[in-house]
Amino acid sequence: MSLSDDELRGLSALLNEVIPPSADGRMPGAGEIGLAPRIARDLARQEVVLDAVLTGLGTLDRLARGECGAAFGALLAEDRKRILAQVAEAGTDLAPLLAFPAYLAYYEHPKVLVALGLDARPPHPVGYELEPFDQRLLESVRRRARLYREA
Amino acid sequence: MAEETVDVLIIGAGASGAAMAWSLADTRMRIVCLEQGGWMNPATYPTTGMDWEARSLGDFSVSPNSRGRPEDYPVNDTDSPIKASMFNAVGGSTILYAGHFPRLHPSDFRTATLDGVGADWPIDYATLEPYYAENDRMMGVAGLAGDPAYPPKEFPLPPVPLGKLGETLAAGFNQLGWHWWPSDSAIATQPYRGRDRCVNLGPCISGCSQGAKASTDITYWPEAVRQGVEVRTGCRVREILMRDDGMADGVIYYDAEGNECRQRAEIVIVACNGIGTPRLLLNSKSSAFPDGIANRSGLVGKNLMFHPYGMVVGFFDDPLDGYKGPTGCSIMSQEFYETDLSRGFVRGYSFEAVRGMGPVSSALSGMGAGRIPWGEGHHEGFRSVFNRTASLLAICEDLAEERNRVTLDPELTDSNGIPAPKLDYRLSENSQKMLAHGVERAKEVLEAAGARETDVNSPLSVAGWHLMGTARMGTDPQRSVVNEWGRSHDVRNLFIIDGSIFVTSGGVNPTSTIQALALYVADRMKQNLATLFD
Ligand SMILES: Cc1cc2nc3c(=O)[nH]c(=O)nc-3n(C[C@H](O)[C@H](O)[C@H](O)COP(=O)(O)OP(=O)(O)OC[C@H]3O[C@@H](n4cnc5c(N)ncnc54)[C@H](O)[C@@H]3O)c2cc1C
Numbered sequence: 001m002s003l004s005d006d007e008l009r010g011l012s013a014l015l016n017e018v019i020p021p022s023a024d025g026r027m028p029g030a031g032e033i034g035l036a037p038r039i040a041r042d043l044a045r046q047e048v049v050l051d052a053v054l055t056g057l058g059t060l061d062r063l064a065r066g067e068c069g070a071a072f073g074a075l076l077a078e079d080r081k082r083i084l085a086q087v088a089e090a091g092t093d094l095a096p097l098l099a100f101p102a103y104l105a106y107y108e109h110p111k112v113l114v115a116l117g118l119d120a121r122p123p124h125p126v127g128y129e130l131e132p133f134d135q136r137l138l139e140s141v142r143r144r145a146r147l148y149r150e151a
Numbered sequence: 152m153a154e155e156t157v158d159v160l161i162i163g164a165g166a167s168g169a170a171m172a173w174s175l176a177d178t179r180m181r182i183v184c185l186e187q188g189g190w191m192n193p194a195t196y197p198t199t200g201m202d203w204e205a206r207s208l209g210d211f212s213v214s215p216n217s218r219g220r221p222e223d224y225p226v227n228d229t230d231s232p233i234k235a236s237m238f239n240a241v242g243g244s245t246i247l248y249a250g251h252f253p254r255l256h257p258s259d260f261r262t263a264t265l266d267g268v269g270a271d272w273p274i275d276y277a278t279l280e281p282y283y284a285e286n287d288r289m290m291g292v293a294g295l296a297g298d299p300a301y302p303p304k305e306f307p308l309p310p311v312p313l314g315k316l317g318e319t320l321a322a323g324f325n326q327l328g329w330h331w332w333p334s335d336s337a338i339a340t341q342p343y344r345g346r347d348r349c350v351n352l353g354p355c356i357s358g359c360s361q362g363a364k365a366s367t368d369i370t371y372w373p374e375a376v377r378q379g380v381e382v383r384t385g386c387r388v389r390e391i392l393m394r395d396d397g398m399a400d401g402v403i404y405y406d407a408e409g410n411e412c413r414q415r416a417e418i419v420i421v422a423c424n425g426i427g428t429p430r431l432l433l434n435s436k437s438s439a440f441p442d443g444i445a446n447r448s449g450l451v452g453k454n455l456m457f458h459p460y461g462m463v464v465g466f467f468d469d470p471l472d473g474y475k476g477p478t479g480c481s482i483m484s485q486e487f488y489e490t491d492l493s494r495g496f497v498r499g500y501s502f503e504a505v506r507g508m509g510p511v512s513s514a515l516s517g518m519g520a521g522r523i524p525w526g527e528g529h530h531e532g533f534r535s536v537f538n539r540t541a542s543l544l545a546i547c548e549d550l551a552e553e554r555n556r557v558t559l560d561p562e563l564t565d566s567n568g569i570p571a572p573k574l575d576y577r578l579s580e581n582s583q584k585m586l587a588h589g590v591e592r593a594k595e596v597l598e599a600a601g602a603r604e605t606d607v608n609s610p611l612s613v614a615g616w617h618l619m620g621t622a623r624m625g626t627d628p629q630r631s632v633v634n635e636w637g638r639s640h641d642v643r644n645l646f647i648i649d650g651s652i653f654v655t656s657g658g659v660n661p662t663s664t665i666q667a668l669a670l671y672v673a674d675r676m677k678q679n680l681a682t683l684f685d
């Protein structure tokens with residue numbers, strides 16, 4: 001099932017609530033790096049979850065249009081938070097449903113890896129260099145008597 | 152076409168099947184191995200792509216139930232707090248294993264005599280010692296000689312680098328005056344027999360795309376195949392057949408297209424692991440063996456042993472670079488391995504250090520532990536976890552109990568309609584006390600090493616990866632399934648060589664012992680070829 005542009009904008013706005021941009025501006029919000037289509041695809045593997053998210057998005061959008069005259073995805077942060085809090089109070093908290101796929105997609109995204117100071121590449125083939133360890137660390141262990149029992 | 156009878160039929164191409172095939176290959180017998188999985192292609196392993204962490208939860212999950220590849224069979228593990236973990240392919244579970252490769256201790260073979268629990272093995276450490284050494288050469292084991300916790304042993308390769316994380320933990324052990332040693336690791340730290348050296352990618356447990364980790368598809372199998380052993384992939388054995396004279400006749404299996412096929416053999420060797428082997432034996436019913444082949448003792452499937460794992464994660468202020476280096480191989484400790492009854496339990500455990508996690512796993516596990524919230528505080532939470540954790544696993548000896556067992560599920564089947572295994576397993580009181588002790592000591596080490604906080608996950612439910620005891624060896628046919636060299640007491644041309652034949656579990660990862668046993672059984676077979684069935 002593909003999401004409409006409005007739904008994708010709404011989902012992006014929600015993702016920004018799950019992983020917001022960091023206060024120091026170093027880390028992007030999860031809604032700012034184009035994750036919505038991928039997360040929608042991931043959610044589609046579990047129809048019930050996708051249904052719940054879409055229903056929730058519909059509710060958010062209705063409230064947003066009613067109270068602020070704009071789609072949920074187009075609201076200012078403050079209004080978004082207020083609407084979300086209302087819906088959560090009524091028992092529909094979407095963040096827990098989105099957290100798993102959001103964390104999964106966010107922390108493998110090249111922009112996020114670079115912001116964390118990591119290389120934006122898979123581990124293979126470059127890998128990492130590690131120095132051989134300093135065997136002086138073992139001096140006290142080497143001095144110990146045998147620890148195993150003869151049998 | 153006339154039906155061919157092969158000399159030797161090995162079922163399962165994992166750790167033990169590979170070692171057996173290689174060792175028997177020099178006899179020039181006609182050897183066929185049936186394996187339900189296929190050859191893996193390391194170029195497609197998760198670590199070659201950006202989604203490497205997501206794939207370790209999907210098509211490379213350690214659980215056959217979550218993975219659900221066509222070659223996997225389901226395992227009903229709802230009645231076990233420890234869940235089944237394995238891989239089905241040429242290489243078996245070594246495709247995913249961490250390569251932590253310690254040996255058993257001499258005392259593990261004599262628990263009844265020394266400590267009054269379990270049973271003594273019909274063989275001892277000295278019997279296996281040359282086979283351990285041969286296996287270390289074949290697998291390419293990295294380590295450091297001189298460990299006071301073991302009888303002397305040499306290694307073909309230098310130890311894995313400890314990295315900042317390993318050295319930090321080592322300092323913690325030193326501060327407490329406790330034993331630690333660089334891990335024996337089935338990882339090529341230098342180029343070795345055509346394998347590339349480890350480049351410290353980290354996630355060895357989703358397959359080593361570098362080819363540095365010793366999975367048997369790249370160690371034993373290429374050599375065995377070169378010597379003429381045939382590996383038939385995509386072939387799932389349904390049952391072992393009996394002849395009228397009380398000998399095994401061969402097997403019925405399904406090929407990759409689902410065709411039912413028969414393969415006759417003079418010798419049948421089962422190497423399907425501690426769950427797959429009892430499952431196959433129990434599925435092989437005949438008039439001679441209504442309760443499953445080789446099961447006159449009634450012990451097939453019983454005495455299932457895992458190693459209960461207690462995991463403690465330490466959180467440090469400084470970065471530890473823990474995502475660099477082989478996940479499960481840095482240092483280990485055997486301070487609490489041998490029995491000391493003043494601890495409140497009998498037998499003991501090892502500590503295995505685990506390096507840190509990648510960003511996705513850090514985020515997800517941090518969320519699970521309530522340390523990385525969504526919304527406000529997310530980034531602070533992540534920063535306090537990622538690259539700042541080091542973990543210790545207490546790998547506890549599991550004493551054999553008949554109530555812990557593998558049976559056949561009355562309803563669940565695999566894609567060929569073959570009944571699936573069901574696990575019934577409870578932690579003994581001794582295991583619970585040992586786990587509790589391990590968890591407390593792990594906290595002490597982590598704190599001594601500088602951890603500001605610790606989280607506990609015990610027993611670790613995913614850790615059902617050491618599968619032992621379900622067709623144990625022994626000299627008494629009433630109390631064991633196979634004799635002291637792996638031959639079934641009941642069927643004289645049927646051998647079992649995987650972790651099923653363990654009598655006790657010890658408190659270390661089992662694969663070096665599984666393979667040493669397979670090499671030992673192979674040698675005994677070769678020495679006794681003329682009188683093998685007497
Ligand atoms: C995630 C993970 C981490 C691990 N880490 C370590 C570690 O660090 N150190 C360690 O010592 N051990 C570790 N292990 C355990 C180790 O992998 C096993 O001990 C070892 O592979 C067992 O060898 P085996 O020959 O008994 O069985 P396996 O290697 O499991 O091989 C059994 C083979 O039999 C095949 N088979 C089963 N039934 C049938 C059938 N009916 N027909 C045809 N084929 C069949 C399977 O497909 C499989 O390929 C780990 C395991 C996992 C999963």
Ligand code: SF4
Binds near residue numbers: 338360476478
């Ligand atoms: S850390 Fe080494 S052994 Fe492990 S996957 Fe990477 S290269 Fe292979």
